[in-house]
Amino acid sequence: xxxxxxxxxxxxxxxxxxxxxxxxxxxxxxxxxxxxxxxxxxxxxxxxxxxxxxxxxxxxxxxxxxxxxxxxxxxxxxxxxxxxxxxxxxxxxxxxxxxxxxxxxxxxxxxxxxxxxxxxxxxxxxxxxxxxxxxxxxxxxxxxxxxxxxxxxxxxxxxxxxxxxxxxxxxxxxxxxxxxxxxxxxxxxxxxxxxxxxxxxxxxxxxxxxxxxxxxxxxxxxxxxxxxxxxxxxxxxxxxxxxxxxxxxxxxxxxxxxxxxxxxxxxxxxxxxxxxxxxxxxxxxxxxxxxxxxxxxxxxxxxxxxxxxxxxxxxxxxxx
Numbered sequence: 001x002x003x004x005x006x007x008x009x010x011x012x013x014x015x016x017x018x019x020x021x022x023x024x025x026x027x028x029x030x031x032x033x034x035x036x037x038x039x040x041x042x043x044x045x046x047x048x049x050x051x052x053x054x055x056x057x058x059x060x061x062x063x064x065x066x067x068x069x070x071x072x073x074x075x076x077x078x079x080x081x082x083x084x085x086x087x088x089x090x091x092x093x094x095x096x097x098x099x100x101x102x103x104x105x106x107x108x109x110x111x112x113x114x115x116x117x118x119x120x121x122x123x124x125x126x127x128x129x130x131x132x133x134x135x136x137x138x139x140x141x142x143x144x145x146x147x148x149x150x151x152x153x154x155x156x157x158x159x160x161x162x163x164x165x166x167x168x169x170x171x172x173x174x175x176x177x178x179x180x181x182x183x184x185x186x187x188x189x190x191x192x193x194x195x196x197x198x199x200x201x202x203x204x205x206x207x208x209x210x211x212x213x214x215x216x217x218x219x220x221x222x223x224x225x226x227x228x229x230x231x232x233x234x235x236x237x238x239x240x241x242x243x244x245x246x247x248x249x250x251x252x253x254x255x256x257x258x259x260x261x262x263x264x265x266x267x268x269x270x271x272x273x274x275x276x277x278x279x280x281x282x283x284x285x286x287x288x289x290x291x292x293x294x295x296x297x298x299x300x301x302x303x304x305x306x307x308x309x310x311x312x313x314x315x316x317x318x319x320x
Contacts, residue, residue, distance in 0.1 A: 026051060041312040056293045061309045063264040063291070064099060064232050068314060072231040072263075073101045075223055077246060079237030080108030084123050085300040088113060088176040090307050095185055099310050102223045103156075103180060103187045104216075106241040107196035110159055110177065110189045114145055117167040117175035142201030151211035154219060156180075156187035158212060186223060188216035190245045217245065225253035227263040235280045236268040237299055243267075243279035250284050262289040268306075270298045 030050040036043055045061070048054035067074050076091065094100045105113075115122035118140055148162035149155060160181025167178055180187045191213040193199055193206065224246070227233060235242055253260050265284055267276040272294050281292030295302060 041308045045309050045312075053295060057295060057306075057309075059291065060264070060266050060293050060295065061306070061313065063266075064310055065314050067230050067232045067264070068098050070230045072229070073223060073226050073233075074099055074231070075102045075104065075227070075233045076100050077104045077233065077235045077238055077242035078109045079106055079239070079242065080112050082237040082299050082303070083109050083112040083116070083176070085298075087299055087303050088116070088174055088179075090304055091176055092173075092179045094307055094310065095180060095183060097311065097314075099307070099314075100185070102185060103176065104220050104223075104242060104245065105156070105187065105189045106238050107189060107191045109238075110155065111141065111145065111196055111198065113175055113177045114159055114163065115141055117163045117171050117178055118144070120171045120174070142198045143203050145198045146201055146203035146205065146209070149205065149208050149212050151208050151215065153212070154215040155189035155191060155209070155212045156216055159189070160187060186219060188220045188223075189213060190216060190220070190241055192241055195241075217249070220245065221249045221252045224249040225256075225258035225260060228259050229262050231263040232266070233263065233280070234266045234268055235276050236303065238276070239269070239271075239273040240275055243275040247279040247283060260284075260288070264290055265292040267292075267294045268297075268299070268302060270296065272296055 032049040032054070033047045035047045039046075045058065048057065064074055066072075078091075082091075091100060091103070095103075112122040144162065144166060145159065148158045150158040150161075153161065156177065160177045163172075163175055163178040164181060167175060172178055177187060191199075191209060193210075198204060199206075199209075224233070233246060235246065250260055263284075265280045267280045269276065277294065281294055284290070285292055295306075
């Protein structure tokens with residue numbers, strides 16, 4: 001009885017090429033080098049491989065240094081986790097040294113910073129207080145955050161001005177909102193109603209808050225319109241709100257006749273999500289030049305490492 005089973009393929013006629021002629025995308029010359037004790041941050045960065053994220057990291061450092069040299073905007077979009085991880089002092093130092101010319105926050109970032117300025121701590125134990133409805137019910141946060149909102153100033157400036165009055169000496173240096181306000185560095189806050197705890201507080205005035213966050217969006221559009229030819233936008237730790245806001249700001253600026261081309265975008269997060277990838281790293285550069293980079297890692301490691309690399313190569317204060 002004939003078998004219907006297929007026969008294994010005969011590979012004797014397979015065509016091959018020499019390894020030397022084939023070449024490869026990875027070469028020994030690009031490999032990492034062992035770190036030399038005592039060589040510092042510069043030695044650490046030099047020791048990274050010239051492959052994938054190693055070169056992306058260097059490219060981001062170069063882009064930020066070039067933007068600072070050209071006095072182009074270096075804008076940081078922040079999610080709440082960046083503030084909760086204690087990165088405000090690092091960002092404040094970068095601001096003071098000309099490596100951050102503006103900040104844009106989602107609502108949670110502003111709330112964590114506001115609480116740190118008030119009492120030196122933030123981030124409640126949600127699982128412990130959610131069952132009986134106490135999550136997000138801190139009186140001082142809800143009252144003072146809402147009362148501070150001035151539609152004429154915008155959310156970011158309103159909160160900075162309020163903390164200038166409310167924050168105690170022990171916590172002032174750790175508040176990005178306050179330090180940026182005092183340095184006259186713009187901070188915008190982009191509120192999505194229902195996402196943040198103060199929205200449920202009786203002191204919330206949705207009309208004032210809506211007008212204030214819309215003013216911040218318009219201010220952010222101005223900041224984004226100046227990225228042309230060498231500016232940098234860094235999305236750090238926001239998976240939805242800030243990537244969406246950034247893309248709309250880019251489109252709005254272009255619609256109103258501003259050329260926004262040939263700039264650098266970076267998504268910095270410990271997971272790479274869809275919206276940051278397409279709205280920050282990819283879409284803004286379509287037919288517009290420039291480069292987008294994704295750097296993956298925990299904020300509490302990657303942001304200090306990036307800051308150290310920038311300070312090592314570009315110490316001193318640049319005019320903002």
